[in-house]
Amino acid sequence: MPADHYTYRVTWSPEDGEHVGLCAEFPSLSWLARTPDAALKGIRAAVAEAVADMQESGEAAPEPLAEKRYSGEFRVRIPPEQHRALAMQAAEQGVSLNRLVSMKLAA
Structure with a gap:
């Protein structure tokens, strides 16, 4: 190598x-x-x-x-309250939870 x-x-x-x-x-x-x-x-x-x-x-x-291959998927454990808050934000913005979190990570 x-x-x-x-x-x-x-x-x-x-x-x-x-x-x-x-x-x-x-x-x-x-x-x-x-x-x-x-x-x-x-x-x-x-x-x-x-x-x-x-x-x-x-x-x-x-x-x-x-040189590694990445799937674009990974799991993250968060507190239930944070999960709920993110789900609410996603619903309010009319996007999926996955899209919301992806946008937040990209920012």
């Missing part, structure tokens, strides 16, 4: 006073650097090394989020 298929992010860490490179598929890995470019380069190298180690030991590397 090429390490460049994973989901990377660089953000500022006020605690460390440096940029931190992160990878969503490897939440235990991070890389601190003075510049965003160096943080990205560092986390990509750390992930590539982790993937190589996993392959060498026969472990399966995580599937990149970008």
